Amino acid sequence: MNIRIPILQAILLVLISILIGIGSNILSSKPLPWFAVELSVVEDVEIKSNEPILAAISIEQAKLFFDDEVLFVDARDEGYFEAGHIKGAMKNIFLYELIFNIEEKQNKNTPLVVYCGDPGCGDSEQLAYDLKDSGFTKLYVFKGGWLEWSKAGYPSEVGK
Amino acid sequence: MKYLLTGPIILFSRVILGGVFIFASLDKISNPEAFATAISNYHVMPFGLENLLALILPWLEFLAGVCIIAGIMVDGAVIMIIIMNMVFIIAISQALARGISIECGCFSVSSASEGDNIGLITVIRDIGYLILAFLVFYRQKYQFEFFPKSI
Numbered sequence: 001m002n003i004r005i006p007i008l009q010a011i012l013l014v015l016i017s018i019l020i021g022i023g024s025n026i027l028s029s030k031p032l033p034w035f036a037v038e039l040s041v042v043e044d045v046e047i048k049s050n051e052p053i054l055a056a057i058s059i060e061q062a063k064l065f066f067d068d069e070v071l072f073v074d075a076r077d078e079g080y081f082e083a084g085h086i087k088g089a090m091k092n093i094f095l096y097e098l099i100f101n102i103e104e105k106q107n108k109n110t111p112l113v114v115y116c117g118d119p120g121c122g123d124s125e126q127l128a129y130d131l132k133d134s135g136f137t138k139l140y141v142f143k144g145g146w147l148e149w150s151k152a153g154y155p156s157e158v159g160k
Numbered sequence: 161m162k163y164l165l166t167g168p169i170i171l172f173s174r175v176i177l178g179g180v181f182i183f184a185s186l187d188k189i190s191n192p193e194a195f196a197t198a199i200s201n202y203h204v205m206p207f208g209l210e211n212l213l214a215l216i217l218p219w220l221e222f223l224a225g226v227c228i229i230a231g232i233m234v235d236g237a238v239i240m241i242i243i244m245n246m247v248f249i250i251a252i253s254q255a256l257a258r259g260i261s262i263e264c265g266c267f268s269v270s271s272a273s274e275g276d277n278i279g280l281i282t283v284i285r286d287i288g289y290l291i292l293a294f295l296v297f298y299r300q301k302y303q304f305e306f307f308p309k310s311i
Contacts (some may be wrong), residue, residue, distance in 0.1 A: 003308050009236020010243075013223050020223075021216035032215060034191050050168035057176060077261055077277075121260060122201030129197060136247070 052137035063074040087155035111138040118147035166301040173292040181225030188218035198265025231305040
């Protein structure tokens with residue numbers, strides 16, 4: 001291998017990175033799964049069980065939660081929130097402030113639903129993982145988000 | 161033009177690019193999970209490959225950064241920096257074009273630092289790095305390069 005050839009150097013760098021990346025994950029105390037799996041949608045949610053959960057829910061389930069007065073958290077930016085959100089949903093400004101606001105209303109083991117714009121947005125899932133890392137144990141991601149909710153004509157509101 | 165490709169600007173570009181890439185890699189190396197989520201938000205990776213990319217890409221950034229500063233395989237390192245920057249520019253642009261608001265995941269992926277969302281400024285910044293990288297790639301003078309030994 002002629003190390004003077006630039007493209008071979010680049011390939012060598014990639015190979016070393018693959019080796020270190022995979023090696024460090026094997027040796028890591030908290031290894032990442034090799035392939036990402038999407039959050040599975042749960043049917044028949046046992047809201048009373050004490051098992052920790054982080055799962056996706058359908059719009060039907062989200063509506064049931066809404067009727068049960070489960071707390072909804074809007075993961076989108078402020079502008080989107082103000083233009084329209086699920087009635088009673090909490091605004092996400094800054095993670096620590098959000099956690100503080102949630103804990104004023106309920107404890108970390110009470111179910112809450114996180115949503116964002118549409119099934120393609122990732123903010124809700126990311127926020128759910130952040131909340132999980134902060135100790136929340138019953139997290140549901142409403143994948144359909146604002147798009148499905150507003151289309152269904154379910155209760156919503158605008159403003160701050 | 162010749163001055164651009166021979167003068168101290170080449171060394172300056174190497175230090176800047178190396179520093180930026182090393183700095184960008186550190187938080188991702190220690191938080192591969194958060195970086196995987198950040199990648200997945202771009203919706204460009206098929207088959208759940210974001211996890212593998214999240215494990216390997218930060219090390220590539222780190223190695224390329226170290227090599228370009230230390231003068232080791234500068235050509236290879238700068239090629240990888242050019243490719244990575246082009247991929248970043250495309251990924252960010254397509255997300256902007258689709259109007260999705262996501263966190264950049266460029267320098268920091270931990271949840272404590274919110275507000276680092278992508279925008280036109282992110283693309284312009286990356287184009288700036290790309291220009292520096294091309295200067296290094298087309299350099300006419302090989303200063304402070306140790307392996308392979310500059311002629």
